[in-house]
Amino acid sequence: MPELSKAMLDVSRLVLHKRAVQEQGGLLSGQDPTAININDPLRLWIIQVGVIVLTTQLLSLVLRKIRQPRVIAEVIGGILLGPTAFGRIPGFTQHIFPTDSRPFLSLVANIGLCLFLFLVGLEIDAAVIKRNARLSVTVAMAGMCLPFGLGSALAVPLYHTFIDQSVKFTNFMLFTGVAYSITAFPVLCRILTELKLLDTTVGIVVLSAGVGNDIIGWTLLALSVALVNAGSGLEALWILLVCVGWTLFLLFFVKRVLYWLARRTGSIRDGPTMFFMTVTILLLFGSAFFTDIIGVHAIFGAFLAGIIVPREGGLAIALTEKLEDMVSIIFLPLYFTLSGLSTDLGLLNNGITWAYTIAICALAYFGKFTGCTLAARFSGFTWREAGTIGSLMSCKGLVELIVLNVGLSAGILSQRVFSMFVLEALLLTFMTTPAVTILYPPEIRVRAAATGANFNSADAQGGNGDIPRLEGTSHSRDDEGKSRFTVVLDKIEHLPGMMAVTQLILPPPPPYAERTPPTDSSADLDGKGVSPPPEVGSTPVSIDAIRLIELSDRTSAVMKGSNIDSLMATDPLLDIFTTFSALHGAPVSSSLSIVPFEDLGATVSEQARRNDSHLIMVPWLPPHHHTAGANDHHPAPAAEHTANATPMPTPRVTTHMQNPFEALFRATAAGAEERDASISHSHFVRALFGSARTDVALFVDRHTPGGVAKVSRGGAHRLFVPFFGGPDDRLALEFAVQLCANPKISATVVRVTKAADGQGLGVGLGERVSTEKSPVLGEGERDGSGDAGAHHQNLATIASVFPDTVYGHATTQTRLQSETADNIAWARYTRPSDPSLAPALSRMKFVEVSTPNPLHYIIENALKMSETAVEEHSRLLVLAGRSRRLAVENHHAELKTIMEEHGGVGSEVKRTVGDVTTALVVSGCQANVIVFQAALASD
Known part of the structure; x- marks a missing residue:
């Protein structure tokens, strides 16, 4: 039957x-x-x-x-x-x-x-x-x-x-x-x-x-x-x-x-x-x-x-x-x-x-x-x-x-x-x-071709796959700038931040007055005008948008994974982002991956290697914000920013502004559900930092979902780049130069060194640049010292196992390697010999400062610049390195003092973004932050 x-x-x-009839009295x-x-x-x-x-x-x-x-x-x-x-x-x-x-x-x-x-x-x-x-x-x-x-x-x-x-x-x-x-x-x-x-x-x-x-x-x-x-x-x-x-x-x-x-x-x-x-x-x-x-x-x-x-x-x-x-x-x-x-x-x-x-x-x-x-x-x-x-x-x-x-x-x-x-x-x-x-x-593994399954080439591949395996080095960093980007899209609330940072990386269109027909003297045989020499950042930009969906235990998630083509055609995040990029003239290739949570970081890294990307851009938007405004923090008056003065500690506050990390990780700041979601996201970011063989930029967006976004008038931005040294800070500096090719973007770069107490010497932000500090090696030594040799390889291995901020041992070799690479990068922009850099460098200030409290100095000036940006109807963006690999100084003691003054954060914050960015977000700075990690050298 x-x-x-x-x-x-x-x-x-x-x-x-x-x-x-059964007894109905029950347990009693x-x-x-x-x-x-x-x-x-x-x-x-x-x-x-x-x-x-x-x-x-x-x-x-x-x-x-x-x-x-x-x-x-x-x-x-x-x-x-x-x-x-x-x-x-x-x-x-x-x-x-x-x-x-x-x-x-x-x-x-x-x-x-x-x-x-x-x-x-x-x-x-x-x-x-x-x-x-x-x-x-x-x-x-x-x-x-x-x-x-x-x-x-x-x-x-x-x-x-x-x-x-x-x-x-x-x-x-x-x-x-x-x-x-x-x-x-x-x-x-x-x-x-x-x-x-x-x-x-x-x-x-x-x-x-x-x-x-x-x-x-x-x-x-x-x-x-x-x-x-x-x-x-x-x-x-x-x-x-x-x-x-x-x-x-x-x-x-x-x-x-x-x-x-x-x-x-x-x-x-x-x-x-x-x-x-x-x-x-x-x-x-x-x-x-x-x-x-x-x-x-x-x-x-x-x-x-x-x-x-x-x-x-x-x-x-x-x-x-x-x-x-x-x-x-x-x-x-x-x-x-x-x-x-x-x-x-x-x-x-x-x-x-x-x-x-x-x-x-x-x-x-x-x-x-x-x-x-x-x-x-x-x-x-x-x-x-x-x-x-x-x-x-x-x-x-x-x-x-x-x-x-x-x-x-x-x-x-x-x-x-x-x-x-x-x-x-x-x-x-x-x-x-x-x-x-x-x-x-x-x-x-052999991936299917874009036009369908790549069956006929199975023998020709010899089982080696068609994914190009690239070394984890910066691509064309010194000459062409970054032109190929991988943009991570995982949630709808991250979309405004990714659209904002995408607009920054796009080369600006030429002014209307420059779009004149070619004259006889400037026309060639085909009637086309002779183009002027390209500026930094004028390289055509291509964007690869990868949509991430976490694979759950549900059958529907598996069905979505087997119907990726139709899902890509109807996904709202990809549709909005590709439309936005097309309106700005940037070609976008899109992909969608449905993978378990523990494989999200590796999936993005693999996608970036496959597309030969120069930079991976990852969004970050905290799910919980406090409503305190920018006026809750008052930086010191301008008169106190003297060359020999040590900045006074910012008074301890009881109400914090929109701190994207404090609300995520502190036990008293947000509910358990919000903290759990944010900690999970930080685990994904750290996994990406640990596995990527491509430069990575974590964009911390301060836009409040459902609120009024702080959009600058005319798209003007001011960049603030604290330069302490190391490959991550050098990457931030180079990216700032590329962004400043846009006439609407200007930058202030501060090279900060730590001095003994009472020996702080520096140049104020309003003063002219002084570049008479460290000696610079010749051109023949640049390539060998830029990656810092074998010691960099050892630290790269450590960083890939423990994706946290890594400090090198205070040895003479480490100091010389780090300072040599830093001096080369610094001299390239403060003593430019490349005429294509001139337009971008004309919108940049370079400052050198020596202070016993470098993090306090950075915080104070970032708060001041944030207020100035509001008055100028522009927007402040901080570019900071995630760690100081090959640097011999660390900020643990000073960061501990800052957290005692402003309130602490969980260990996940420092392990995700590094000490410098942690100090900035703890202090209540209103600016968006891009945290950089340079590509780790692969064996």
Whole structure:
């Protein structure tokens, strides 16, 4: 009898035949809360759900650390709760999973199974097969024929050794072959997404082959159930024909009606309406009911209902988002627990049983791996890529468990054989991720071409991939400036900041007066004018916008990952940003990545290397702001800024302004939810800092979401660059020179050195520059000292392991290396010899200061410049280095004093942005900040 109908009848019998009045006093009257009450089974059902969900969630937390899919935790949890483990505890099964409660648990689990198969149908997109039919069909057929043959051959000794002879051999052989040939498409989809293989040629083939494999597998399962439920061959034929007719009716008539209804109700445009959801759910259970009563399992009807839902406008993804949480949290664990209650690994208690179990596992993996590997190799893939395809197609997951449960409920499989196959499915699913990681590491992956899958070039690539592996050095920093940028977009609130900083990096258009037709003397033979020498920053700018979406445990996130092309076309962040850039004449290439949180930083780094970017720009916008204004902080009067005076400490304040870090990390500043989100974002930024082999700029935006943005009049900006030394500060200085090519941007650069107490000498910000300090080496020594030699390499290794501010040891070698590189950079702009630098340098002031309190000096002048910028209707932007690698001085003692004066911040702040920027944001400076980290040299 079909499983769903049987479960409903069992529940009816229990309710009708046991009508005795139960005590209703509850716990207060001494009643056992786990006692089964047939008339009111909810109490025990809640206990069962609680035990099941907690067990599976705890296991998933552990298995997630080794990148195992959630289904592994659910299967192991079900086995532990069954007779294999917890069932051996006296009284556990009798109180938590008594026999009389099984029908209720089975009914809910089978309803959830129908919903899950509906979601599986929603995941399957026939267009994926059509786009890659040549290879996917070959791999899918090879991955089904060989395993089916091996399973059928193994069924002969299994049948004669373990199966009751009353079971027809043909039925057992068919179920064994289907279990061997099936591939778990939902689990396979998640593994491909987590391993970032969806955009590779291997991933595309596996995804397409998995779709075809799943469709054929469910069809074979329907045929198997029809043969089991039929009394004769003629009856089986009628069942099969009716099932085919129902399938054609759904695919060619109901599908069109559903599409018309979706458009009529606006569900494709605005998401599923309540009426459309109602019709879809009725269709789901109606189709499941029909296939159940004709002798095919109800899950096949639910699967067909999911296939016919329109995919346009992301409707299938939206439907999945509405259903998936209850299915994955409640229903599926219940189903796997029922499987676990039927799985007793203790039955594998003799040598012959274990020999057959090993044979089942070995032949199942050999059949899938060999068939798919050979098919992929003959199609042109390398052996590594072909082996990866074979390993991925060997994933069994929950699909085989569903097949096994259907066979067990139909009486075809015995408890012992069922346990043997459950162990095989668990082992093969567990092996998939480690095998793929070993066979197909990131450095040899071949990405799909922009126009489609790059299948024909698989052999030519030799397995080396098409990602250019670049050294982590600054690109054309000294000559051309930075022209290729990678912009990170992850949240809508970060968009204003990225648009603002993008406008800064774009070269300004020439004044209208300069756009005059060429005269005869300036025209060449083609009638084109002779262009003047380009200024710094006039290099054409290209931008690569990468949209980041965190991969969650939800099925809809996996569906989005397999439909990136359509998602990119409708993503609002990419649409707004590309439109903004196009209006400003900057070409933008966009990409979208859906990856786990721990891989976000590495994904951005890889994207920057692949596109040969010069600078990665990362946004930062605090989710919580205080409302205190700029007038809460009053810098010292201008008269106090004397050359020999040590700045007075800023008075301690009780109300802080919009501090983007204090509100994020301090326990008293914001709610736990805000702090957690901000700490997570800082972890992503630090991971990017630690893995990037490209220059990185963290843009701290002070724009308040929902408030009035402080936009400068006419786009004027003032830059403030505190220069302490080191590669990060040199990068900030060079970027400031590039920005100042824009006539609307001016800059003040202050080179600060720490003097002993009482020996502070400096030049005020209003005075002329003095450049008579350190000696400058000749041109021949510039390249060798700019990167600071081997010691830089050692510190780069340290910084990549501990992505924090790194201070070199105070050795003579370190000091000379750092000062030499700093002096070269400083002299290049204070004593310019390149005429192309003149326009930019004319808008820059260079100041040298020696003071015992450098951070106090920077804070005081930044506050003063911030007020001046407000009066001038411009905007102040601070460019600061993140750390002082190869510098021998540190600011820990002074920073501690500053935090005592203004209020402290968490350690995450200093570890993310460095000491100088931490001092600025703690002090209450209103300016936006760009924190730079120079590229780390790679081996």
